[in-house]
Amino acid sequence: MKKSINHDKLIISIRNLKKAFGDLEVLRGVDLDVYQGENLVVLGRSGTGKSVLIKIISGLLTADEGSVKVLGQEVGELSPRELAELRLKIGFSFQNSALYDSMTVRENLEFPLVRNVRNLSRADINREVEEALEDVGLAHTINQMPSELSGGQRKRIGIARTLILKPEIMLYDEPTAGLDPITSGEINNLINQVQVQHNTTSIIITHDLTCAKSTGDRIAMLLDGQFQRQGSFAEVFDSQDERVKSFYDYNFIDG
Numbered sequence: 402m403k404k405s406i407n408h409d410k411l412i413i414s415i416r417n418l419k420k421a422f423g424d425l426e427v428l429r430g431v432d433l434d435v436y437q438g439e440n441l442v443v444l445g446r447s448g449t450g451k452s453v454l455i456k457i458i459s460g461l462l463t464a465d466e467g468s469v470k471v472l473g474q475e476v477g478e479l480s481p482r483e484l485a486e487l488r489l490k491i492g493f494s495f496q497n498s499a500l501y502d503s504m505t506v507r508e509n510l511e512f513p514l515v516r517n518v519r520n521l522s523r524a525d526i527n528r529e530v531e532e533a534l535e536d537v538g539l540a541h542t543i544n545q546m547p548s549e550l551s552g553g554q555r556k557r558i559g560i561a562r563t564l565i566l567k568p569e570i571m572l573y574d575e576p577t578a579g580l581d582p583i584t585s586g587e588i589n590n591l592i593n594q595v596q597v598q599h600n601t602t603s604i605i606i607t608h609d610l611t612c613a614k615s616t617g618d619r620i621a622m623l624l625d626g627q628f629q630r631q632g633s634f635a636e637v638f639d640s641q642d643e644r645v646k647s648f649y650d651y652n653f654i655d656g
């Protein structure tokens with residue numbers, strides 16, 4: 402299967418988005434378009450507002466100013482019920498999207514299904530859980546407890562739990578944080594596989610340039626509250642801007 406990015410279909414479209422917390426102006430006029438089937442990587446130093454951005458996209462925080470359209474809907478204008486419906490189409494893989502330690506892998510995956518999808522038979526639930534686990538290559542862990550799994554496996558189960566609701570959009574917040582290079586590589590491959598297999602549109606927030614390079618169809622760099630640079634990995638980093646260069650140097654020095 403090949404990925405297919407549809408540049409005629411905007412899934413996320415943001416114009417002049419502003420967000421401050423008291424005197425702290427975090428987002429100062431963000432513009433961003435993400436197309437159907439695309440993996441967009443957001444890079445930026447700590448505290449530049451990357452997490453705030455995805456919280457606004459998913460309606461967990463409200464914008465002060467600007468337009469944020471997701472799947473054609475202006476997020477800030479949705480009723481609580483419409484927002485809940487939209488959120489079901491968005492899968493979150495957060496830094497600490499912990500599994501429930503007291504539940505088996507199977508129970509962890511059943512949880513979002515039973516909570517959000519009505520009228521599923523036992524056979525439907527079993528099938529969905531098995532398929533989601535197969536997608537992430539961990540069918541054999543179905544009866545294990547999270548504590549018996551490696552960090553990378555837990556991360557993949559977390560992604561499977563998100564995929565089980567068949568989201569149109571995936572938001573990954575630092576998917577490879579804390580993982581060794583080989584496990585990070587597996588997660589990068591999984592992100593690419595999800596894109597191809599489910600035709601999802603994804604935003605991937607990361608500090609990991611290997612992750613950015615291997616998953617991003619496009620990179621957007623958040624600097625001083627705006628996306629100063631957008632393009633392919635090479636286009637973004639082929640820059641004389643000292644702030645871009647220092648980000649790159651910092652990453653490589655740090656490993």
Ligand SMILES: Nc1ncnc2c1ncn2[C@@H]1O[C@H](COP(=O)(O)OP(=O)(O)OP(=O)(O)O)[C@@H](O)[C@H]1O
Pocket residue numbers: 422425427445446447448449450451452453454
């Ligand atoms: N609910 C909030 N109330 C007040 N300040 C907040 C809130 N959420 C975020 N901030 C502030 O906004 C700034 C941006 O935070 P954010 O978490 O988006 O950074 P980030 O770019 O994701 O950083 P990191 O890479 O470290 O995760 C920070 O200074 C943070 O303290």
